[in-house]
Amino acid sequence: MKNHSDEDAKQIQSLLGFGEFSARKSYYPELQKRIEDLENLQSLLSGIINSMPSALIALDAQGRVTQWNTEAERLSGLSSSHALGKSIAEAFPLLEAHKDWVQVSMREPAVSKKERIKSGDQESTKYYDVTIYPLVQAHVKGSVIRVDDVSEKVRIEEIMIQSEKMLSIGGLAAGMAHEINNPLAGILHNAQIIAFRLSKELRKNHEIAAQCGVTMDIINDYVNRRSIMDKIRDIQTSGERAADIVSNMLSFSRKTEVEFESQDLHVLLDHTIELASKDYDLKKKYDFRQIRMTRDYAPNLPYLYCVGGQIQQVVLNLLINIAQAMNENKEQEQPPQITIRTAQEPDMIRIEVEDNGPGMTPFVKKRIFEPFFTTKRPGKGTGLGLAVSYFIVTKTHHGTMHVESTPGQGATFIIRLPLAQSE
């Protein structure tokens, strides 16, 4: 074998010009084949490296880039030809903030890893896992950096934590609501009694006033001059608002009595649209007649086994939110439009409520189903509308609810409800 290698060496030497032409001629096909083999191996290796879903970057002992695969080009936005020869911090700005760690890790004989390195702003945050390991090769010293884009994984984890958090906050909210209910009822009831006892309409008031040596006219004069009735009305309005919040919070309670029935979803949706267009409070915020309402209903949709009132509440919440969003965005160019779409999927019914309003930023989008999350001014929104809707859809009806939205391009809420409910 050894002899044969020596022979090879001789022949190659001769091929390189030191030997006889005849020798060159006879070994040419052999060399040609080896070069081809080498080229094939090289292209296989770079194929493997470039097809990897991770960014792979090789560095020499001085920390200069010697290898830059396709994913590294994608993540950094820098082509391989521009990256080669640069220092890693220059070529991959993500690692600029971690350059001390990179420097130290490159000299370490062991693998070091940093997870969830954050990049980008609040609106478009990306997360990366970075691993640095020594390059094991006899004559070449250096290191390899692997970068994985784990943004999607982090996003799914966040959604799961978020829904867990929402449900536990939901339970807490329901408990608190029960506790707040009694004192609140006391406040409202007593405010009403005070109003009655200051009224000239009740005979008893006149009797007691006389016993005190005054008349109801005098008392009323005082009450008016000190605006006491206005204050009482303020107590009542604030109390009623608190009561609304409490009743919303109570929807989180699993104990609420609910009745499932087979419902014609389209009839439910029509009722809800009608309700929205008649709602006085809503009209004050936005006139529904100005919104073009398109109903894109699927033909022959089967009956849905659901709690009709609750599904109406969900859709009404969506419509109210749209009306409010459009109201805040009056200078919008296109005429306001809402499309309510239904479709049948295997075992499910899909409801989509799409608007062409202002849409929302990724930050808002991530949080809208959280209880008490609102972008409205204090006192304007409670941030419970979508949290309650989410609870109704996912917990009571075992469905799913999510939103798709791009700022400036409207929002689409997608609800999926199972056709049959298992207990």
Ligand SMILES: Nc1ncnc2c1ncn2[C@@H]1O[C@H](COP(=O)(O)OP(=O)(O)OP(=O)(O)O)[C@@H](O)[C@H]1O
């Ligand atoms: N169609 C939409 N377009 C743009 N933003 C929306 C839309 N729907 C909801 N949002 C955003 O989601 C937030 C949360 O909505 P949610 O209904 O839970 O609470 P709210 O409307 O603020 O308060 P409440 O419903 O208690 O009056 C809103 O404050 C708004 O920023």
Ligand SMILES: [Mg+2]
């Ligand atoms: Mg709302």
